[in-house]
Amino acid sequence: MDFSVFVQLLLPGLTTGCVYALVALGFVLCANVSGVVNFAQGEYVMLGGVVAAFLVPHGVSLPVAIALAVVAGALLGALQERLTLAPARHSPDFIQITITLGVAVVLRGGALIAFGKDPLSMPGFSGDGIFEVAGAAVPVQSLWVWGATALMLAAMFWFLRYTDPGRAVRACSINLQAARLMGVNAERLTLAVFAVAGASGALAGAVIAPIVLANWDAGIAYGLKGFIGAIIGNFRAPGIAVAAGLGIGVLESFAAGYVSSGFKDAIVYGALLAYLLVKGGVFVFGRASLLSR
Amino acid sequence: MKKWLWMIAAALFAHAAAAQQPVKIGVVASLSGGFAAAAKDTMDGFQAWEKAHGLPGRKIALEVLDDETNPVSASNAFRRIASDPDVQLIYLFIPSNSVMAVKSLASEFKVPIIAGGAADAIGIPADPWLFKVAPAVRDFMTVFSQYAQKKGYKRIASLNSTDAFGQAEITNLKELAPKYGLQIVAAETFGVEDTSFNAQLTRIRSAKPDIIYNGASGRAAILTWRALQQMGFKQPLVVTQAAVSKAFFDAIGSPSAADGLMTPMQSGVFGGAAAADAKLYAEMAKAMGRTPVYFNTFGFDVGLITEAAFKGSNGTRQGLRDALEAMRDLPAVNGPVTYTTKDHTGQNFRSIVMGKLHGGKPVPAD
Numbered sequence: 001m002d003f004s005v006f007v008q009l010l011l012p013g014l015t016t017g018c019v020y021a022l023v024a025l026g027f028v029l030c031a032n033v034s035g036v037v038n039f040a041q042g043e044y045v046m047l048g049g050v051v052a053a054f055l056v057p058h059g060v061s062l063p064v065a066i067a068l069a070v071v072a073g074a075l076l077g078a079l080q081e082r083l084t085l086a087p088a089r090h091s092p093d094f095i096q097i098t099i100t101l102g103v104a105v106v107l108r109g110g111a112l113i114a115f116g117k118d119p120l121s122m123p124g125f126s127g128d129g130i131f132e133v134a135g136a137a138v139p140v141q142s143l144w145v146w147g148a149t150a151l152m153l154a155a156m157f158w159f160l161r162y163t164d165p166g167r168a169v170r171a172c173s174i175n176l177q178a179a180r181l182m183g184v185n186a187e188r189l190t191l192a193v194f195a196v197a198g199a200s201g202a203l204a205g206a207v208i209a210p211i212v213l214a215n216w217d218a219g220i221a222y223g224l225k226g227f228i229g230a231i232i233g234n235f236r237a238p239g240i241a242v243a244a245g246l247g248i249g250v251l252e253s254f255a256a257g258y259v260s261s262g263f264k265d266a267i268v269y270g271a272l273l274a275y276l277l278v279k280g281g282v283f284v285f286g287r288a289s290l291l292s293r
Numbered sequence: 294m295k296k297w298l299w300m301i302a303a304a305l306f307a308h309a310a311a312a313q314q315p316v317k318i319g320v321v322a323s324l325s326g327g328f329a330a331a332a333k334d335t336m337d338g339f340q341a342w343e344k345a346h347g348l349p350g351r352k353i354a355l356e357v358l359d360d361e362t363n364p365v366s367a368s369n370a371f372r373r374i375a376s377d378p379d380v381q382l383i384y385l386f387i388p389s390n391s392v393m394a395v396k397s398l399a400s401e402f403k404v405p406i407i408a409g410g411a412a413d414a415i416g417i418p419a420d421p422w423l424f425k426v427a428p429a430v431r432d433f434m435t436v437f438s439q440y441a442q443k444k445g446y447k448r449i450a451s452l453n454s455t456d457a458f459g460q461a462e463i464t465n466l467k468e469l470a471p472k473y474g475l476q477i478v479a480a481e482t483f484g485v486e487d488t489s490f491n492a493q494l495t496r497i498r499s500a501k502p503d504i505i506y507n508g509a510s511g512r513a514a515i516l517t518w519r520a521l522q523q524m525g526f527k528q529p530l531v532v533t534q535a536a537v538s539k540a541f542f543d544a545i546g547s548p549s550a551a552d553g554l555m556t557p558m559q560s561g562v563f564g565g566a567a568a569a570d571a572k573l574y575a576e577m578a579k580a581m582g583r584t585p586v587y588f589n590t591f592g593f594d595v596g597l598i599t600e601a602a603f604k605g606s607n608g609t610r611q612g613l614r615d616a617l618e619a620m621r622d623l624p625a626v627n628g629p630v631t632y633t634t635k636d637h638t639g640q641n642f643r644s645i646v647m648g649k650l651h652g653g654k655p656v657p658a659d
Contacts, residue, residue, distance in 0.1 A: 005495055008524075012491040117327060118540035119512040130523045137524050212488035213544065215512050221486050256492030262455065262482045264492070 004135030009257040010250060011133060015142045015211065017249020018149035019045060022204040023226025024233060024245040025156060026197035031235040032173035034190045035093065039100040040080060041201060042223020043107040044073045048202025049214030050111050053120035062125060069206045070199045076107070077198020081191050089187075104219065111216040119213040128210070141210045148207045152200055153242060160238065169193060173236050225252075228272050315354040316608070318599075319374030319404075321395070322386040326362025331588045335386040335409065338592025341580035346596060348603050356380065360387055367391035368398060375402035382602070382613055384595060385409060389458070392425075399423040405602070405614040407595055413461055416638030424617050424637045426594055426630065427559065430458065432642040434465040436557040437531055438473040440647045440658070441504050446529075450479035450502035452493055452509065452517065462508045462533075478502050483513060490517045494524055504528055510535035515544040518551070531555045534562075534587075537650065548653025555658050558648040559640070561590030561627040562655055569628040569644055573597070577626060594625040598639075 023041050030038040048069040055065035084099050124141040131140055160166040168189055171179040180186055204222075205214065212218070225248050233241025248268060255267035323332040336357075343353060356374060360367035367387050374380055375398075382405050385392050389410035396415065399406055399422040406423045408415060411433075416425040441449060451466055453459035463480055470477050479500035481493035490509075494517070497505065505528050509517045514536035521530060534556050542548040560569040564584060568574035577585055577593045585593070601623050606612035618637075622629040628644020648655035 005499060008495045009492055012489055016489050119515060119544060121515070121544040139523060208488075213512050213515060217486065218488065221488065253489070253492050257495050260482075261493045261496070265484070 005257065007134040008136035009253045011136060011138045011142065013250035013253030014246060015138075015145050015208070015249070016252065017246035018145050019204045019208050019222055019245075020225040020229055020248050021242040021245030022149060022152060022200050023222050024229030024241040025153070025238055026201050027226055027230035028233055028235055028238050028241045029156075029169065029193050030197050031230070032169055033176075033186060033193045034081075034085065034096075035176065036085060036096045036100060037227075037230075037235070038080075038194070038197070039097065039223060039227075040104040040107060041197060042221070042226060043104045043111075043219035044077065044198045044201025045205035045208075045222045046111060046214070046216065046219035047076065047107060048073050048205030049209035049212075049218065050115045050120055050205075050216065051202070052206040053122040053209045053214040054115050056122045062123075065122075066203070066206045069202045073202025073205075074195040074199035077201075078191055078195040080198070081194035085190075085194075086187070104223070108216060108219060115214075115216060117216065119215045120209070121213050122209050124210040125207075139211055141207075145207050145211070148203060152203060156196075156200070156238070165189065165192065225249075225268070228268070231272065232275060315352040316348055316603070317354045317356065317377075317379045317381055319377070319380040319383040320355055320357040320386065321360050321367055321370045321374065321383065322357055323362040323367075323388065323391070324357070324359040326360075328362040328388045332386045334586055334588030335592035335595070337581065338577065338585065338589035338594075339384075339596050340592075341577050341585070341589065342593045342596025342600075345576045345580040345593075346600055348600060351603075360391060362388065362391070364391040364394035368394045371395045371398060372402075375404045380404060381608060381610060382407065382599065386592075389415060392423075396420055396423050404610050405617055407598055407617075409591065412458065413465075413638075417636055419633075419635055419637040421618075422614055424598075424632060424639060426598065426639040427591060427627070428640045428642060428645055429638050430461040431465040431469075432638075432640075432645055433533070433557045434462060434469055435642040436645040436647055437506055438466070438469045438475060439642075440531075440555075440557075441475055442473040444504075444529075446503035447474065447476055448478045448501065448503045449475050449506065450481070450497040450500055450504075450528075451477060451506045452481045452483065452490070452497065454485050454508060454513065455482050456485060459508050462506075466506070483509070485511070485513060487513065488516065490520050491524075494520050494526070498524060498526065502528055505530050507532045507536070509533070511538075511540075515541055518545060518554075529553075529555065531557070531647075534558050537655075542653055548650070551650045552652065554650045556648055556650070556655070557645050558655055559587065559590070559627040559644050560646050561585070561594075561644075562587045563646065563648065563657060567646065567657055568626055570624045570626055573624065573626045590626045594627055594630070594640075597625050598623065598630055 026041045051069040051072050052065045056062060080103050084103055085096060088096055088099055125144045126140050129140045130137045160170055168184045171184055172186055226245060228248055229241045229245035232244035252264055252268050256264040323329055358370035360370050374383055385395060385406060385408035389412035392408045392410040392415050399420045408423060408425050411427055411430060413429040413431055416429055451463055453463045479497045481496055483490055483493060507517055510533055537556055560567060564574060602613045602616045605616035618632050620630060620632050622631055628640045630639045647658040649658040
């Protein structure tokens with residue numbers, strides 16, 4: 001396979017990876033402030049897609065449809081936190097995580113009822129054309145996905161690094177109890193972070209919908225791949241989670257292109273397993289235990 | 294003498310009374326859920342058969358249960374209907390996976406079943422009591438292979454889902470290819486929830502096929518079609534019949550955007566003279582008062598099979614089963630129906646024609 005094939009696999013892999021990166025970031029932010037792994041994160045991508053793709057054919061202009069999708073993501077993110085997690089804040093972790101799974105199922109079912117089972121399409125923001133890079137054909141909409149992701153990430157990192165609430169989020173990720181003792185209102189912060197995570201997921205869903213369509217059941221796949229990114233970022237490091245999300249998109253594409261489409265997921269999840277085993281020190285401990293016998 | 298006359302009169306009365314008893318048929322249909330549109334069209338087609346033919350001198354009483362397009366509900370509904378000793382025959386207007394769930398129960402209740410679904414495993418191995426109607430996956434792949442051979446194509450690329458249906462497609466195609474002088478140069482797979490097919494299509498492009506078979510349906514069919522256009526594929530494209538839907542046309546812009554797209558279809562889809570039995574098609578169209586759609590033709594064919602089974606039996610469960618299994622080349626809208634002890638598929642590749650879309654309507658391909 002030549003260079004054009006390499007590029008043909010790399011660029012669409014990056015496009016998909018952008019969505020995984022934003023989902024991974026949402027996972028990390030929510031986990032930082034609340035200590036909860038929010039398994040509904042992928043559903044906000046689905047939600048942003050279906051809301052925008054539903055509104056556009058009904059005469060709503062594209063910018064307004066995207067804005068409404070983002071607002072819907074933010075509102076539902078906030079509602080999720082307020083109605084389902086806040087009342088269970090003192091419950092064991094597994095209860096809270098199970099609640100997020102329940103929210104995911106409800107969001108999925110709600111989308112099915114509200115928007116139907118058929119995939120919804122929407123036009124590309126600058127048309128449905130393609131551009132060529134080194135002989136590879138790439139949808140123009142990919143530029144919007146890359147641009148929106150870059151903007152979102154820049155805004156998020158600026159927020160985390162240079163604003164007081166952002167510093168508070170980072171403080172919570174280091175030591176929640178200490179942050180509270182220093183006057184951080186973790187409850188209000190958690191609400192805001194869930195809203196932001198919902199909004200960023202919805203934005204990702206709206207910008208990728210012209211390429212992949214919007215469907216009520218699309219959230220699971222995004223959620224799982226974003227979850228892997230968050231695991232690699234240890235649910236603490238947003239930068240690593242984002243890089244991992246992008247890497248998963250590219251790895252998935254290369255695995256399908258260079259190895260076999262049938263092994264695509266096995267390779268991605270196998271890589272995660274290998275990472276966890278290495279990181280968990282299994283090989284080191286295994287060797288030590290063997291040597292000590 | 295008087296006593297004998299009374300006995301003969303009583304016997305005649307009993308026979309007449311039995312003849313007036315309605316034939317009780319149970320129906321498990323997906324009247325809600327994902328398969329609802331197809332099941333409703335099937336019911337409409339069956340009712341058209343009742344209007345055009347029916348069972349001479351007998352009324353039909355249908356007991357219909359909705360399985361909500363759910364295999365567990367389908368099994369439960371089947372148990373409930375099959376437990377009624379008055380039910381002589383059961384129809385399954387439900388998807389393949391639900392039919393497979395019922396297949397495991399068929400011999401337990403010993404009631405003849407006429408079922409929908411395209412999965413090969415419904416008809417082979419044959420359950421003594423379960424009879425499929427539409428052709429199997431291997432029949433569709435046979436027609437695709439025959440078409441490729443006829444047009445002089447040698448190198449085939451195939452894109453199939455990882456589910457049972459997709460794997461049945463590629464397994465059959467691999468078996469058939471050598472027989473028709475074809476070489477499978479790329480066999481790519483995808484998950485039904487995948488949103489990117491770029492890598493698979495890149496591999497297919499590198500393999501330089503003469504013709505491409507795409508087994509995707511629903512969202513995957515739309516996304517692969519778009520990606521094929523964007524990547525500049527020029528090869529003829531054949532898709533599965535399930536790919537062609539209103540949602541597909543809406544998503545790609547218009548029905549005419551898919552002009553030239555090919556798909557193996559049952560002949561009843563083309564209607565009129567192109568139907569396997571134009572006379573039966575005309576009867577159905579007249580009874581419906583409009584142009585029938587594919588699942589109408591399926592429902593009408595179920596009626597024709599029922600008619601032949603009652604005609605060739607005493608109407609008992611065992612009698613109907615035996616009559617069904619003895620059926621050979623029964624004329625039907627979509628093509629002749631044949632059952633043997635080993636094969637309960639019903640229609641086969643003879644009822645399938647390679648179609649080409651033109652303005653959203655199928656026409657027989659060259």
